[in-house]
Amino acid sequence: MKVSHSILVARSSVRETVHAIIRQVYFKGHSSNAISFDDSDTLLLKLGLDSLEIIQIVVAIEKAFKISIDDEELQTANFKTVGSLTQWVQMLLHKTKR
Amino acid sequence: MNALYRLFKDSCLKHPIRPAVREQDGAVIRYGRLEELASSAADWLTESGVTAGQHVALFAQNGIEFIIGYWAIQKVSAVAVLVPAFSKSWDLERIQEHCDIDHWLADFSRRSVLEDTFSIQTLAPRWLSSPLCLMHGCGNPVKANPQPIAVILPTSGTTGRLKGVTLDADSLVWNAQAYANDLHLSETEKALLLLPMTGAFAHTTQMLAHLFTGGELIFGPELFMPQQFAHLVQRTQPTITGLVPSLYRKILASLPKLAQVPLQRLVLAGEPIDQALVHQGRQQFPGIEIIKAYGLSEAGPRVTQISSAKGTAFDDTLGRPLLGARIKIVNDQGRSLAPGETGEICVASPSLMKGYYKDPEHTHAIMSRGWLRTGDIGQLTKEGFLIVLGRSKNLIIKSGYNVSPEEIEAFLNTIPGVREAMVFGRQNNVYGEGIIAHIVASKKGTLGGSDILSQCRARLAPIKVPDEIHLVDALPDNFNGKLVRKEVRAHWPMPDDREITLGRRGEKEA
Numbered sequence: 356m357k358v359s360h361s362i363l364v365a366r367s368s369v370r371e372t373v374h375a376i377i378r379q380v381y382f383k384g385h386s387s388n389a390i391s392f393d394d395s396d397t398l399l400l401k402l403g404l405d406s407l408e409i410i411q412i413v414v415a416i417e418k419a420f421k422i423s424i425d426d427e428e429l430q431t432a433n434f435k436t437v438g439s440l441t442q443w444v445q446m447l448l449h450k451t452k453r
Numbered sequence: 454m455n456a457l458y459r460l461f462k463d464s465c466l467k468h469p470i471r472p473a474v475r476e477q478d479g480a481v482i483r484y485g486r487l488e489e490l491a492s493s494a495a496d497w498l499t500e501s502g503v504t505a506g507q508h509v510a511l512f513a514q515n516g517i518e519f520i521i522g523y524w525a526i527q528k529v530s531a532v533a534v535l536v537p538a539f540s541k542s543w544d545l546e547r548i549q550e551h552c553d554i555d556h557w558l559a560d561f562s563r564r565s566v567l568e569d570t571f572s573i574q575t576l577a578p579r580w581l582s583s584p585l586c587l588m589h590g591c592g593n594p595v596k597a598n599p600q601p602i603a604v605i606l607p608t609s610g611t612t613g614r615l616k617g618v619t620l621d622a623d624s625l626v627w628n629a630q631a632y633a634n635d636l637h638l639s640e641t642e643k644a645l646l647l648l649p650m651t652g653a654f655a656h657t658t659q660m661l662a663h664l665f666t667g668g669e670l671i672f673g674p675e676l677f678m679p680q681q682f683a684h685l686v687q688r689t690q691p692t693i694t695g696l697v698p699s700l701y702r703k704i705l706a707s708l709p710k711l712a713q714v715p716l717q718r719l720v721l722a723g724e725p726i727d728q729a730l731v732h733q734g735r736q737q738f739p740g741i742e743i744i745k746a747y748g749l750s751e752a753g754p755r756v757t758q759i760s761s762a763k764g765t766a767f768d769d770t771l772g773r774p775l776l777g778a779r780i781k782i783v784n785d786q787g788r789s790l791a792p793g794e795t796g797e798i799c800v801a802s803p804s805l806m807k808g809y810y811k812d813p814e815h816t817h818a819i820m821s822r823g824w825l826r827t828g829d830i831g832q833l834t835k836e837g838f839l840i841v842l843g844r845s846k847n848l849i850i851k852s853g854y855n856v857s858p859e860e861i862e863a864f865l866n867t868i869p870g871v872r873e874a875m876v877f878g879r880q881n882n883v884y885g886e887g888i889i890a891h892i893v894a895s896k897k898g899t900l901g902g903s904d905i906l907s908q909c910r911a912r913l914a915p916i917k918v919p920d921e922i923h924l925v926d927a928l929p930d931n932f933n934g935k936l937v938r939k940e941v942r943a944h945w946p947m948p949d950d951r952e953i954t955l956g957r958r959g960e961k962e963a
């Protein structure tokens with residue numbers, strides 16, 4: 356039970372960090388908690404981010420989680436929604452640990 | 454059926470089994486099948502009440518739905534109003550109102566934006582694997598078109614209104630063909646589309662030009678990142694593509710070398726072109742011919758272009774006018790200037806727009822006796838090559854899109870708590886130019902940058918969202934537009950002149 360609990364905590368903090376990064380780019384660096392995201396929110400259509408802002412998100416993810424993301428990993432499907440982005444980061448962290 | 458559709462149909466009859474469009478997932482539609490799909494969509498439009506001369510807003514991203522919707526609209530001789538795919542409520546409401554939209558034709562992903570904006574259910578017949586949706590607008594039955602037109606390109610206009618560039622079928626055919634002839638395009642061409650077909654660049658010089666010559670259109674991904682360029686080119690094997698310089702700059706920064714690819718030609722247009730960037734590109738991608746081009750939506754769009762195969766004239770100029778087009782340089786009084794003298798660039802061409810929709814005042818301000826005043830400043834060389842030096846009109850060119858500061862100011866002024874706003878453009882290494890907004894709140898301390906951005910993100914197309922928001926105590930006393938804006942841009946103190954970078958990837962640019 357203990358183990359699964361720690362995984363749960365780690366996952367939720369990954370999620371929080373990813374949301375915080377999206378929020379930062381969304382507000383162009385102005386600090387705010389004025390928006391919360393659903394996993395189903397699309398980055399392009401719903402949030403209205405553009406491709407260059409999504410690259411800013413990738414760069415911020417690399418810094419926050421101290422990982423290096425290869426260009427080959429930048430698959431469009433991973434950037435579809437807030438949820439798919441979070442999952443992708445979790446997958447990357449999992450791969451890094453192994 | 455107009456001249457545009459006739460030419461498209463001729464091409465379909467001539468190349469029935471050649472691929473016309475290719476999606477990212479590899480799905481291909483051949484010319485013969487494309488004509489069938491466009492025809493059945495046209496039947497559906499007719500059954501749904503769309504008639505000749507009505508305005509149909511086409512709201513779709515690059516893809517098969519766009520192409521089918523577009524040709525269906527042309528087949529019924531309606532007018533296609535091309536709506537940028539990431540438009541939001543502010544943009545859509547203004548297009549509806551200003552362009553007298555009778556019907557909205559959207560791809561499936563855009564349905565909810567439409568429904569939220571206009572609170573109406575769309576009709577969604579499934580005649581394709583992913584359907585087009587139709588919604589009836591509240592268009593004005595009396596249209597302000599003095600003559601038949603085929604396409605309206607809504608562009609960012611001044612205070613409270615947008616400008617609809619109206620183009621007829623003959624103008625579009627002329628421009629697409631003059632462009633295609635100049636580059637000797639043929640049916641062997643495979644064109645990678647990375648820019649939206651709602652803009653004149655991709656619409657006319659890619660979509661129309663290649664379909665008329667039997668080539669293949671390859672649609673880039675919905676989300677294109679510069680890092681993906683090499684992979685995309687390897688996978689889709691295009692022979693030609695078109696980019697705006699700011700995007701090209703980022704591709705070069707993310708990609709040290711591009712070797713062994715079938716990509717032969719790359720067309721740069723839509724923004725000022727920095728020769729140092731072109732030079733860098735030729736070093737990095739030595740096998741690729743570069744075509745530098747000049748044009749504007751109002752001119753059809755393409756006016757001049759020049760290939761890197763042309764030697765020294767390529768380094769210094771943007772080339773000579775395309776077939777049928779003429780250029781003159783005029784001074785403040787409208788007098789023609791000699792080669793080497795600097796003035797405003799004016800264009801005459803069979804491909805000029807018919808005018809701004811419902812806006813004779815702005816039309817007459819820039820068009821008279823067959824000449825279009827471009828608002829760009831430049832020179833002609835003795836040999837007739839064009840040099841562009843700058844622009845006099847008040848416009849921000851962000852990633853190749855024209856954004857009018859007045860439009861953004863008008864939007865910002867609708868936000869509760871904003872007393873006044875001033876917007877201008879400033880060079881930035883991400884978008885070419887960024888949008889800077891200075892805002893005075895009605896009550897000091899009650900409004901934050903994030904409050905303003907929330908409103909912008911929710912209601913404005915992403916390209917129009919300001920890149921920097923500065924809350925200030927007051928705007929310059931005599932703030933009343935252009936001149937002041939220019940002065941402020943030059944002198945307003947910017948704390949540490951914040952550079953927006955792309956971090957790791959952007960650093961390679963330095």
